[in-house]
Amino acid sequence: MDSLHAIGFYVSSGVSVAGGLGVALLPRRDMRGASLLVVAIGVAGIYLALSAGFAAAVALVCYAGVAIALAGPRYRSIDIAVGPIWRQLGAVGAAALLALLAFSAFKGAFAHATFYGGTFGTAGIGRLLFEHDALAVEAVAALILVAFAGGAAAWRARDRTR
Amino acid sequence: MSAGIVSVLFVAAALVAAGAFAAAWRRDLSAALAGVPLMFAGAGVAFVGVARFGAAGGPQLFGQEFAVLLAVASLALVALGVGMAGRESSR
Numbered sequence: 001m002d003s004l005h006a007i008g009f010y011v012s013s014g015v016s017v018a019g020g021l022g023v024a025l026l027p028r029r030d031m032r033g034a035s036l037l038v039v040a041i042g043v044a045g046i047y048l049a050l051s052a053g054f055a056a057a058v059a060l061v062c063y064a065g066v067a068i069a070l071a072g073p074r075y076r077s078i079d080i081a082v083g084p085i086w087r088q089l090g091a092v093g094a095a096a097l098l099a100l101l102a103f104s105a106f107k108g109a110f111a112h113a114t115f116y117g118g119t120f121g122t123a124g125i126g127r128l129l130f131e132h133d134a135l136a137v138e139a140v141a142a143l144i145l146v147a148f149a150g151g152a153a154a155w156r157a158r159d160r161t162r
Numbered sequence: 163m164s165a166g167i168v169s170v171l172f173v174a175a176a177l178v179a180a181g182a183f184a185a186a187w188r189r190d191l192s193a194a195l196a197g198v199p200l201m202f203a204g205a206g207v208a209f210v211g212v213a214r215f216g217a218a219g220g221p222q223l224f225g226q227e228f229a230v231l232l233a234v235a236s237l238a239l240v241a242l243g244v245g246m247a248g249r250e251s252s253r
Contacts, residue, residue, distance in 0.1 A: 006163045013173040016203070020180035023196050024187070032196055039177075043203045046173065049165075050214040052226045055233075059206065062233035066199045066240045070192070090186025098179030105171030134227050141231050145238040152245025 009049035016042025033071025040064045170211030177204030195243045199236035206232045 019042055022035030040063030047056035181200030188194040206229035213225025 003163045006165045009165045009169070010163075013169070016207075017173065017176045017180070020177050020200050020203075023200055024180045024184040029193065032193065036196060036199070039200065039203060043177075043207060046170075046207055047210055047226075047229070050170070050210050052210045052214070052229070055206070055210060055226045055229045058230045059203070059233040062237040063199060063203060065237045066196075069237075069240050069244050070196050072244075087187055087189070091183055094179050094183035094186055097182050098175060101175030101178060102172060105168055105175050131224070131227075137227065138230065138234075141234040145234055145241070148238040148242040149245070152242045 005049045005051075009046060012042045012045025012049060014042075016046060018042075030071045033067045036067035036070060037064055040067060167211055167215035170215065171208055174204045174208035174211065177201070177207060180204075192244065192247045195240060195247075198243075199240055202232045202236040205229075 016039050019035045019038030019040075023032050023039065026032050026035055040060050043063060044056040044060040047053070047059060178201050181197040181202075181204060183197070184200060185194045185197030188197070209225035209229045209232070211225075
């Protein structure tokens, strides 16, 4: 990776992590939506720096759509009946997850581009599904998106007519 | 200056942990839903990083394609969650 891509990667990483902290910590939903938009821009920048231009475009559109959905007027608030001890345990679990993933990342330098498929043959399956049949897989993904969104909209419309 | 797979995995870990924290800490269910696409974004960054630095033998597109599907799935999940939250709150 040359210096220009490395600078782009580190800048985009800072942007995305700052946006992620905003999503986790900011109190108002419009601010959280804006933070998620910042995450979308940062993640797209990371993908671009990693030579994944198509993934960057799709991620930018999808995560911007998520930000609009979470900051839009259809947002409704539902309180969870969970005690503070469980929330604190969840926060501690998130910290433990960060420590575990950081340790795994620190030990991740063993990868030297020599993997051709392991015991389960996941590389071969991935190559079959996501290289040769990538268009079909993405058509199925789009179908899932339309089905979920349409189902949710119909559910709401049916509930209103009662 | 350069970046490798360790840097990519550190960023992915930060995004996943921030999403897990948001999902666990928020009292509002719809606000907790915002943590899910954050975790998906972290996973996508890890996939793209491994595809960039850990795959050999020509252009390996598996990680990139999976990151694309994760982004689409996160949008579908949030759309469904916001719709269901609207339905529940209208009762």
